[in-house]
Amino acid sequence: MLDALDKELLKTVADLEGLPKGAYNIRKNGKLLGRKISANINIETNAEGTGIIISVAPNTQNESVHIPVILSEAGLHDVVYNSFIIGENADVTIIAGCGIHCGSDKKEGHEGIHDFTVHANARMTYIEKHYAFGKGKGQRTLNPTTKVLLKQNAYAEMILEQIGGVDTAQRVNEAILEDGASLLIKENVLTEDTQIANSTNQIVLNGKDSSANLIARSVIKGDSKQDFIASMEANNKCYGHIECDAIILDNGTSDTVPSLKARHPDAELTHEASIGKIADDQLMKLMSLGLTYDEAVNHIIQGFLDRRVDV
């Protein structure tokens, strides 16, 4: 069922060797390639036939769902609307991701609109990786959107990566947090050549004692361009933090606009932003340990884009 190319794409975007354990839904070139549900996790096609609905039963513990998308058909622009409903007290990991293999000069693209409702006291880890490769010169577009609603005391950790080969990307993340809810987003984007990536983030803290932490890391190589817009709006006693760091190599450019909107006297919002070349002292240190300049640059970038969240 899976050919060699499929396997390579799946391995890159979903760390999968063959078919996953637990529930999964694999979409290839706009069609369903395979689906498996579990006792606690249901997957069904939505009424419009434009995507899937993934429902995780309340109290489900330590289960995972894989929903990778692979694209290897020239000229295809695939659009899907997926909904995720995470029941109360559940604890689940969702691994999404899209891999494009482009073998021709025709455009290929994927637009995934994912909306999440994480019910009271549930925990969700969402990992999304985007990657494109292939010798074809066709433009590869990946436009992911995530919309998250976190109910009371719900927790979501979202790791969003675009690791290479994507020519244009319009990335959108939106979140609304209710009382006691907590959100961590870590977004890593690497662009090179003449690639363009825009990331627009809007987080609304409505709930008392809600908290959000948005950490964005960009590596901008070649003549590529990355714009990062993030707004955090606080309507209650809550805590929010935006951290956006960009490393520019070569002639990369970036507009970074963090914005904080405190609409409550007990709101606490902070941001840190930095854009620049790799710090000299870091390069010197690694070179004094025997690395060449290029090796030192690679190590620093790999660390910078490490997806393990250490906050």
Added chain:
Amino acid sequence: MLQIKDLTFTVENTDPGASGQKTILDRFNYTFEHGKFYGITGPNGSGKTSLAKVIMGINPVTSGRIVFEGNDITDLSITDRAKSGIAYSFQNPARFKGISFRQLLSIAAETDDESVLQKIVARVGICSLDFLEKSVDAKLSGGEIKKIELATTIARNPKLAIYDEPDTGIDLWTIGPMIDLLKKEQKNHQTTTIVVSHNKNFLEAADTILILKKGKFVYEGDLDGAIHLLTDLSTCTLPDLCEGENDVRCFR
């Protein structure tokens, strides 16, 4: 083993109101001998770090030559000097995002074999094994990062090790073991050791004391002979500008 010949190092003068070049090291000459332990001290801003960075290749020389084990290394890159056996522990170590002590150590030791890395940590002694997990970022304390810095230098098994104020931020309980460690490395591996320090304990451990002042060594010898100079220096490092100890403009 390391000869510094007629070395001059100048920088762009960044002092307020100043312009042009400022000479940090002035036609400097010295030969460091194989396997010896040197303690370099001298007032703040006298050029100790500049000298260390010139040897490591981080600072470019303005004129003069540096010869290491008979080879002229003046034009070698930092990387090539590191590969030829020179290691430097920074006074202010770099901090990274997303690089752990384990990764730094494995770059330094050129292996990711966990048992080798653990052996190095045990040999260094001053940091525990759980340090390996630590991220070498802004969250490390001043003392922790200095311990990590020192460990990465030792992991290189250098022929020449230069430690730039290794004791800053280090607690009283660790200073003794740190000195013992550097002495042990010197003895077991014949590491030529240069320690820049203001700490008497480190200077006591040295075979030779060198005092750097205004870009030149003004003293070479044992600690006893250096004491009067050191007390002078510790009295005031700005005699030219001094307006008297009780004056509100005392610069000390």
